[in-house]
Amino acid sequence: MTFSTFTPVQAAELAVVERSGFIESRHIGSAVVLDPDGSPLISLGAPDAAVFTRSSLKPLQAIAAMSLGAQLTGPAAALAAASHKSEAGHVEVVESMLEAAGLSVPDLQCPSAHPADGAFRRELQELARTQGDENTDPRSPLYFNCSGKHAAFLAAARAIGADTSTYLSPDHPVQQKVAEVVADFASEEPSAVGIDGCGAPVFALSLTGLARAIGRVIRLGSSDDTEDDTEKEGAWAAYESEARTLTEAVFADPWTIEGHGRPNSTVIDKLGVFAKGGAEGVIVMATRSGYAVAVKCLDGSSRATGLVALTLLQWAGAFDVEPGAASASGKDTVDAVIAAITDPVTGGTDSEGRTNVVGRLELGEDIATIGERKRD
Template identity: 55%
Template sequence: MQTAETFTADAAVELAIVERSGFIESRHIGSAVLLDPSGTPAATLGAVDAPVFVRSTLKPLQAIASMRMGAELTGPALGLATASHRAEQRHIDVVADMLASAGLDESHLRCPAVAPADRVTRDARAAAGHPTSRLHFNCSGKHAAFLLAAVAGGHPTDTYLDPNHPVQQEVERVVEELTGAPPLAIGVDGCGAPVHALTLTALATAISHVARGADELSSRLMDGVFAHPWTVEGRGRPNTTVLEELGVFAKFGAEGVMVMATRTGWSVAAKCLDGSSRPTTLTALRLLEASGDVPAEAAQRVLEELTQPVTGGIDDDGRTVHVGRLREGAALRTFGGGAR
């Protein structure tokens, strides 16, 4: 039997390069699409209609499905339902409160128990005797929303991740409704939830719908996310920074997937073929910049803040020397992103 797969290297394009001492050391290849608010492609780079496991970029659609099923999400809980959070203490507290509102606790979560990704919280939780917890897992807010939906509908809570569970069936309906087509494949995500394969074009279509608040639940969800951008990832992190400083919705997914969208509906979906997240913020922001909906100066400021320089030892004063940087690859330069 033929193995289902995403696009191959010969169908990908060069999204970004890494330069060290004037030498191109690495190249990131992948695909990306920019859609205007009507859903018309304004730029297609690579294989934008090939299947991609969209990983955590699916979370806004999963949150909407939970809300449709009766999950009462308000305030920061709206952001946590879409989050891949770093398990700062405030993330943990919101997820615990979400569960408690339905008479549940962390034992009902079916995501793995891990240490917090946030170092300050990790040290504090370890010192308090709680080094690992299911609450710490980056998808715990999404799982809590699933559980709230299950309780609201009178459905079993122990099987809420089963693809045939009513909550997951609603996720599939939302995906088909907002993308215009059923999933191309369904697998198992790292948190244990079903993960859908979509084209980048379909993914960008759905994210545009949500970001511009095209229906009541999408509008509520985005209002909550933009009111509490720290919920989506964490302080100083790329997605939260893009939300805070540019007013652009941003959500990464594992294995090099990224979506961004403006409140007017310009949207980007990108996939780095080798699974790296390093080029995806650059790719998405350069494409949104080209749309004219994100000011070039603002995008450049955020990229300088978020992009780690290529380093080369220290100088005589003990300061780290910068000898290179991540910059646009051939496909972005050809499209008009330009070298900066």
């Protein structure tokens, strides 16, 4: 039997691509915004249908690793939840995570990759040429975007005395703990378990469950001693220490979660809002006060996910109560971040060699209708 996510018939139009006044592409999908109590404020498409959460679920995998004894603090905690672009700083932190656990690069079972960061890749190439190394374009599992998560898994396995050579097996104690943490925070059992691009188990949840889970992580990690303990009821509340360590690490060093100037890191840095994208058009964002949004583009493209997620959070009033940069500057700040993380539609160059902008990514009809109702 083949399980499936929602169908095009169930989807909503999330965004369109306009080129020279002509709509040439449409992104359909589903989305949901939850308030701090977990109640839906905005729903589009089929937010209760299952989707593979991909890397958007990494905060829960990091929490599971820390709960088993992986000693992760600061940038190391953030790298456990990152999809990094292998900047020099990312690589240095992952190497230190492995070293602290008494492990090394060959213990990583994620695929090998070239560094995605151009500057670091050129640095490695130049070093190889200087040393007379024939391999002037090295690949390594260290440079794979999930290497921080894998290092955290290994550290957890070492902490509990489990086999480090089978840490990706769904039956391994580390992955069993991940499954437990996912169910606790999402308040739903995964409807399917598959194999992610990095080789680790990946869980299918509803977008509502994904938003609920990550919203709880960020709110739990941002709470203080004055908060009513009745708001922390549930098995997920037992992970407050791990959630706090992770949340503080990410907001202290936004570059860790993706990279300097990259979309997720920009949202965290400029708006004080947690953002974590995943493959195949998935993204989740959450504010410190507990608002959360999850989006899935059915075509698997991430082009529109940031625009859709931030717009829906804005319309839900999430930034009206959020302390920090977003509330200080309001709509202009959010719009500026959307512009910064959204690629323009281009065509040719002008007489001075500058790229012409001939269109843009716009909100789809189903979302635009919500905006009109909000304004009314």
